[in-house]
Every structure is written in structure tokens, then in C-alpha cells.
Amino acid sequence: MDKIRTSCLINNYNYAEFVSEAIDSALNQTVKFDEIIIIDDASTDNSVEVIAKFAQLDNVKCIFQETNQGQLSSFNEGFLAATGEIIFFLDADDIYQPQYLENALKFYSRRTECDFIFCAYKKFGAVEGIFQTDAVDLDLGYSVIRTLYNGEWIGSITSTLSIRREILRKILPIPNIEDWRVRSDDCLVWGASLVGAKKFYMSKPLVMYRIHQNNQYHNNKFLHIDKNYEYKRFWKRNSLFNYILKKNNLSLPLLLAFTSLNELKTIPCPKFQDFISYLKIIFLFEHILYWKIKGIILLFSYFIKILMSGKLNK
Incomplete structure (x- = not known):
């Protein structure tokens, strides 16, 4: 069996207290990542100092953005720098379990038609518990039509996602970065469906999702109080869909x-x-x-x- 080259993209903004733990979790996998790319989005805390300590490692690359542009910008830059056949995403405040990559690669090798995996996860910190879509692994098939017409979101949080490069290149880079400073996993989840990714769910909770007072989305009170947020997200979604369809010369299905x-x-x-x-x-x-x-x-x-x-x- 040929070895699958892997890239881990860690996006960080002002998570100096957590980012080293995230990086260590990617470094200490039972099967090693071929490369780990850390993108710092112009943090104002001491994140750069923390991240720079890892730059000397052979399989680690650090990207320090000069201006804060949001999470989607980090995804764009990380993808452009990545060389892996499968790209894994990790938020700087989350953690991989040691056997996460090994399990995911076995899944991709066993199901060669798989383009996109999201897995169950454990919440820890201010809130604890296991979040599972289902108790067993699932083949979720294709979801182009469900996404186009119902706007269905078939995926999970950023740190549980891995996607084949051939799918990601049809999505990233996305230019409208201001629309997706947060909730950029929307772009990955919706985008993968639109370009025809075959999606699978892995039921083992192999990712640790940290709940804390500074979560960029989970605890963003503005998003939860703002009654117009979902309305705004609907229009951003339409813009995203139009961009991806045009980029890939796709049209609405007939019949x-x-x-x-x-x-x-x-x-x-x-x-x-x-x-x-x-x-x-x-x-x-x-x-x-x-x-x-x-x-x-x-x-x-x-x-x-x-x-x-x-x-x-x-």
C-alpha cells in the first residue's frame, strides 16, 4: 500500500495559552504527519513567540500573517503552502487524540472513494461530553443537491475535518475572506459537498474540542444575540455557492x-x-x-x- 502524504493546518489567533498543546498533539501522533503548517493570523498576544519555538522542527512550517484577516485567510494560506494528498484542519485551541491520524488514514485506505471525513469529538474545559452524529461509522454518499437546494450542512467543527487535496483545490483559495472571519468551516463543509465530495463519518471521538471563554465562535455572544446573523449567513452562503459553482463551471442539476x-x-x-x-x-x-x-x-x-x-x- 502506497503511503498517503498528509498535511496538518493549525490556524491560530491569540491562543498563545493553548497553541503549543495543539501543536504537540499533532506532533505526537502514532503515525506522523508529513508536514504541520501553523498559520498565525497576526496575533496580538505572545503567540508568535510560542509558535516560533517549533519552527526548527523538520516537518513544521510557520506562516506569520502581517495583518489580521480572519480564519478563512488562514485556511487559504495554509492550503497554498501544503503539499499533502489529504489535508487535516486543527484549531489552535483544540487537541488531537494520539491515534487520530492513524485511524483516519486506515479509513481513507480502506474506503478509497472517500473524499472527506469528519469524526466524533469530546468537549472539554468549561463543558464536557461526547458529541456523536451516530454510534457507528457512516457512508454519507454525495450531497450536491441537498446542499444546493436545502443548504444542508453535512460535516462538523473544523478540528474534526480532513479532506482530499483534489477536493480542496476546487474550493480554496476563496477571495471573500471578510465574509468568513469566523465560521470558516462553513466554506469547507458546504464547498466539499458542492464539488462532489463523497463524505464519511468516523464514530470514534478522536478530537478534543476545548470550550472556554475565548472561543472565537462557540462563546461569541454577538453571534447568538444578533437576530440577523442567520439572515446574513444565508446571503454569505449564496455568495459562496455562486463563487464555487462559477470556479468549477458547475450548473444547477436538471430533472x-x-x-x-x-x-x-x-x-x-x-x-x-x-x-x-x-x-x-x-x-x-x-x-x-x-x-x-x-x-x-x-x-x-x-x-x-x-x-x-x-x-x-x-
Whole structure:
């Protein structure tokens, strides 16, 4: 089996008290990263001093941005500097469990069609607990149509994400960095779906997600108080979608009665909610009445088939 080259991108802004722990967790994997790229987004604390101590290591590269531009800018710069076939993302206040990379690489090697993995994680710090999408590993299939029409977000927090380079190059770099100073994982999660990534979920909680008073998003009171935030995010999402579609010469799928069903069939063991999602798409967005009815009938027939076969994921 050929070795898969890996890159770990650690983005940091004013997390001097945490960043060394994040870097150590990437360095101390049971299977080593080929390169670790640390991007500091013009921190005003002593982050640069902390990060610089790691610069002498052979597999570590440090990028110090001169002006603070937000998380998406760090993703852009890190990706442009990376050489790995699979790119792993880590926020500077989070931690990898020692066997995270080893488990992820086994997953990619076993499922060669896999383009994108997100895994379960453990919260620690101010809040503790395990967050799992499901108790078992999942093949989530393709999600182009679900993302385009329903805006579905099939993924997880930044530090649980890894993506094949061939998928990321269709997404990054993204120029509208001001829109995504925070919540830049939206760009990765939505973008990967739009360009046709086959997504998988890994049920082992191999990432530690730190909850603390300075979380850039989790504890950003402005985002939670601002009633217009989701409205603004909707328009930023539309702009992002338009950029990615144009960049990759993609167009909206036609005949949703068939394309929706074909996409659903890429999920080996779909959940009831998956059927509801595609039913919603056909009902709302298929404008020709004949194909709307045809699509609903086809979807219902497939649901009965999956139910009778015992493949419905409950």
C-alpha cells in the first residue's frame, strides 16, 4: 500500500495559552504527519513567540500573517503552502487524540472513494461530553443537491475535518475572506459537498474540542444575540455557492425527480430524514408538475424497497 502524504493546518489567533498543546498533539501522533503548517493570523498576544519555538522542527512550517484577516485567510494560506494528498484542519485551541491520524488514514485506505471525513469529538474545559452524529461509522454518499437546494450542512467543527487535496483545490483559495472571519468551516463543509465530495463519518471521538471563554465562535455572544446573523449567513452562503459553482463551471442539476433519487442511492443505509430531505427538494423545486409527481412516486417506491430490505438506518 502506497503511503498517503498528509498535511496538518493549525490556524491560530491569540491562543498563545493553548497553541503549543495543539501543536504537540499533532506532533505526537502514532503515525506522523508529513508536514504541520501553523498559520498565525497576526496575533496580538505572545503567540508568535510560542509558535516560533517549533519552527526548527523538520516537518513544521510557520506562516506569520502581517495583518489580521480572519480564519478563512488562514485556511487559504495554509492550503497554498501544503503539499499533502489529504489535508487535516486543527484549531489552535483544540487537541488531537494520539491515534487520530492513524485511524483516519486506515479509513481513507480502506474506503478509497472517500473524499472527506469528519469524526466524533469530546468537549472539554468549561463543558464536557461526547458529541456523536451516530454510534457507528457512516457512508454519507454525495450531497450536491441537498446542499444546493436545502443548504444542508453535512460535516462538523473544523478540528474534526480532513479532506482530499483534489477536493480542496476546487474550493480554496476563496477571495471573500471578510465574509468568513469566523465560521470558516462553513466554506469547507458546504464547498466539499458542492464539488462532489463523497463524505464519511468516523464514530470514534478522536478530537478534543476545548470550550472556554475565548472561543472565537462557540462563546461569541454577538453571534447568538444578533437576530440577523442567520439572515446574513444565508446571503454569505449564496455568495459562496455562486463563487464555487462559477470556479468549477458547475450548473444547477436538471430533472430533480431523477437526480435527487440517484444522489439518495449513494447512501448505502439512508435514514428516514434523508428521504424527507429529498422529498422536500422535489416538492419545492421541481417546477414541472409531471416530474414532481413522478419524483415523489419514485422516492416513495425506493423508501419501501429500503424499508423491506432492512437497510433503513434508524
